[in-house]
Amino acid sequence: MKKFRELFEIFFVFLRLGFVSFGGGLAIFKIYTDELVKKKNYLTEEELLNFYAISQTIPGIIIVNVALFIGNKKGGFLGMLAAMLGVITPSIIIISIIAANLKQFAQYKITHAIFKGINMSICSVITIMSYDIIKKNLTNVLGWIIAIGAFIALFFLNIPIYIVVLATIIVSLLWMDCEGE
């Protein structure tokens, strides 16, 4: 019974967040940081970043992978199932409601206005988030080199993310210094 309640809680957390997760992967990542790290103590921020990094290299939608990792951490295999159901249920409900008005919805001017406004808020959210993540995670010279290299590779050179991740793994194995942690 206790196990069942735990699973229901995992399901319900992702269900609730699913209804308010506007703005795509990174905004959802920030919502997970606020709700699951800071409020619920499901995992540490460092662990969430680790999951986010591994999720880049696993097939599937990144933020869904992150949710599955969190489900696994909280409740093993069944926790993953609970997280999965929690993640997909809001999408199914919302889409079933608006599907009937599909064409109109996409062409309403107000839809675009709202979307533009949401994107503006995400610009400001990710800016603050970038600052936090840089401050907490770039603690040595190699960290900075990797971050700047990854930025150039992704933003200017359009190199696929999994290649950047592979390169990071090699560089980190060879030269990363973890003393004192």
Add this chain to the structure above:
Amino acid sequence: MIEEILTFMYVGLMAIGGGLVTIPILIQTVVEKGWITLEEFYNIVSISEATPGPIGLNISTYIGYARGGILLAIIASISLIIPSFIFVYIVARAYNKYKENKYVKKVFKGLRATVAGLIVSTALGMYKIVVFNGVEENIEIGFSNFYKYIDYLSILGIVILFALQLKFKGNVIKYIFIGGIIGILFYYI
């Protein structure tokens, strides 16, 4: 129904590296199979961006719904996640077993730096879409013409939201809603 299950599993398996990757793969599969037209597909993409939830999941759920109502919507979203599920399960076991290993720690420290670079890159991509008009219509914006496409209203909106967030902090969900309201005020009324 088997065909739908296999198709969405294939999409889930091939989508490595983020939501934008799902879009060309979906075009190659569902549009070429004739399940929906390309125009419908782009309608679905813009709706999925404006509704809550991961975009790739929303698109797939939508296509499932368009093809066979709520039942296929459920089947599409679960099929899409099955490959993730298997991979995450395997990787999570390995992660739990080796996370205290010295080399694994080194790798994750490096990966967190990569994520920092990734997030800054995504942020700038987002600014580009929001601050310049016409990016989504694929207008080439360079040093010679960028000033013609700047949307000053959006800069104002970002500055307002940024100031609110720095002053009042709090949950990000709140600011996403405030952003939606500012969007209506600036671009609809």
